[in-house]
Amino acid sequence: MNVALGDWRVAGNDQAACADGPDFGPLAIEARGLVKRFDGVTAVDGVDLTVPRGAVYGILGPNGAGKTTTLRMLLGIIDPDQGYRRILGADRPHDVAHAIGYLPEERGLYPAMKAVDAIAFVGALRGLPLKEGRRRGRELLEQHGLGYAADRQIRQLSKGMAQQVQILGTLVHKPRLVIFDEPFSGLDALNQGKLESMMRGLAQDGTTVIFSTHVIAHAERLCDEVAIIAGGKVPFAGPVDVARDRIPAQVRLETRAQDGAWRGALPADARHEGSFWFFSLPDTGIEPLLRALIEGEAGIHSLSIERAGLHDAFVAIAGEAAARALEQEKPEELNR
Numbered sequence: 007m008n009v010a011l012g013d014w015r016v017a018g019n020d021q022a023a024c025a026d027g028p029d030f031g032p033l034a035i036e037a038r039g040l041v042k043r044f045d046g047v048t049a050v051d052g053v054d055l056t057v058p059r060g061a062v063y064g065i066l067g068p069n070g071a072g073k074t075t076t077l078r079m080l081l082g083i084i085d086p087d088q089g090y091r092r093i094l095g096a097d098r099p100h101d102v103a104h105a106i107g108y109l110p111e112e113r114g115l116y117p118a119m120k121a122v123d124a125i126a127f128v129g130a131l132r133g134l135p136l137k138e139g140r141r142r143g144r145e146l147l148e149q150h151g152l153g154y155a156a157d158r159q160i161r162q163l164s165k166g167m168a169q170q171v172q173i174l175g176t177l178v179h180k181p182r183l184v185i186f187d188e189p190f191s192g193l194d195a196l197n198q199g200k201l202e203s204m205m206r207g208l209a210q211d212g213t214t215v216i217f218s219t220h221v222i223a224h225a226e227r228l229c230d231e232v233a234i235i236a237g238g239k240v241p242f243a244g245p246v247d248v249a250r251d252r253i254p255a256q257v258r259l260e261t262r263a264q265d266g267a268w269r270g271a272l273p274a275d276a277r278h279e280g281s282f283w284f285f286s287l288p289d290t291g292i293e294p295l296l297r298a299l300i301e302g303e304a305g306i307h308s309l310s311i312e313r314a315g316l317h318d319a320f321v322a323i324a325g326e327a328a329a330r331a332l333e334q335e336k337p338e339e340l341n342r
Contacts, residue, residue, distance in 0.1 A: 034059045034183050034214035035080060039089035042075050049075045051238040052089070057216060057231070062209045064225035065218040066320065067235035068331035073218040074111055076235065077187055080216075081108055094183055104133040107181035111188045111218075113172060117161035121147060121171045124160055128175030139178055146174045165192050173201070177208075184208060186217035190224060202228055220332050226316040234320060236328040242319075252322050253314035254286040262305025271298030287311055 035057035042050040050072040057063045065073050078084045080091055082099030094102040115124045125146065126139030134142075147156045150170060160168055169192045176184060186205075190198045205215050205228055219225055225232050226246065233243040242249055260282050271294070276285035288295060292311065299306055314322075321329040 032059055033057065033092075034061070035091065035093055035216070037080060037089065037091040040076065040079055040086045040091065041088035042072075042079060042084065043087055049238055050079070050086075053233075053235070053238075053240050055080075055233055055240070055243060057214060059214055060209055060212050061230045062205055062215045062228050063217075064229035064232040065216065065235060066220070066222065066225045066232050066316075067218075067324070068220050068328060070331075071235045071328070072238040073235055074187055075238075077185055077216070077218060081106065081185065102183075104179070105182040106132070107176040107179070107184040109173060109176045109184075109186045109189055111191075113169060113192065115160045115168060115172055115175075118159055120157050120159060121152070121163065122156040124171055125175040125178050128172070129178040132179040132181070134179040142178050143174065146178060147171075150174065166194060166197055169193055170197065173204075181213065183214045184216070186215070188219060189217050190219065190221065198224075222315075222317045222320060222332070232316075234323050236324040242323045246316060249319040249323065250314045250316060252319050255311050255313045257283075257285050257287050257292065258308070258310045258312065259283040259285075259299075260307040260309070261299070262307060263303065266302045266304060268299050268302025268304045271295050271302070281307070 033056055035055060037053060037055040040050055040053040040055075041048065053072070053076055055076075065076065067073055075084070079086045080093060080099065082093075082103075090097070091099070093099045094105055096102045099106070116127075119127065122140055122143040125143030126134075126136050129139035129142070130136050144153070144156050147153050152167065152170065155163060155167060155171075160171065163171065173189070176186075189201060193201060202224070205217070208215050209230075217224075217228075229246055231243070231245050232249060233240050234249070242252075262281075264281075272283060273285045273288050276283050292309075296306075296309075317329070320332070
């Protein structure tokens, strides 16, 4: 089964293609109280995560916040010092490794290996026979417009093409859970858009997608839920809309009249700039205010209600320092 994903296509999530595994129910991942220390320094401090099956889930935070360490604990690459994690219904991640795809932050393929063999090799690490991996690899490369490069060595490919090959290797064994660590690093804007489409398509096909990022725009566009991580802690984990609702929606009102009894109905935080008023949406909603404005003949020229973006929510939840660290990261730092 193949699923169209914009300009990208990937092999569909054929559950029968994976070896039998636990019935993991509504959650793909459940982690409680994860703690990890390195040389006495706490890198992750009590992280809780619950990731629904079939979700696109983002782990959002600046470099050094603990994102990669958290992902590695979930995958079983390293073990937590405290806490537990349950992945696809298994208490030991290695028991379900065949059903997981992982793109690490450190990009790396053997330079002398052909593109099709590189894909097959990554699949073989997850239990896919090499012959089948090569067959699927050629098919995937053709679907992604890279069929001409199937027999080229990795060293002969551009950085972006090599990254696409590694992504295809992550998916060649048709995993139920895919974990990407800073997946947009190294991709131009066009291929970033294609990757976003691919992630959405995977989730629509029932695959759970988790990715770490320090780019708020990717998380806001893609994610059903996010975990905001800063200083090794997770001050918020849940739906993106719930995060945004931490900050009251803002009202922008333009009136013809400059004064009148209607002004008494404006919230206490209302500020006046020219013919415009700006204030937080009242807890009672906009309707009582609208009645007061109409009855008071304020003359409404325009009225808009704007919800807070994920960036503003991140600042409110994680703090100004974490937000500054997020904004100061440079492209060459993306793979750290």
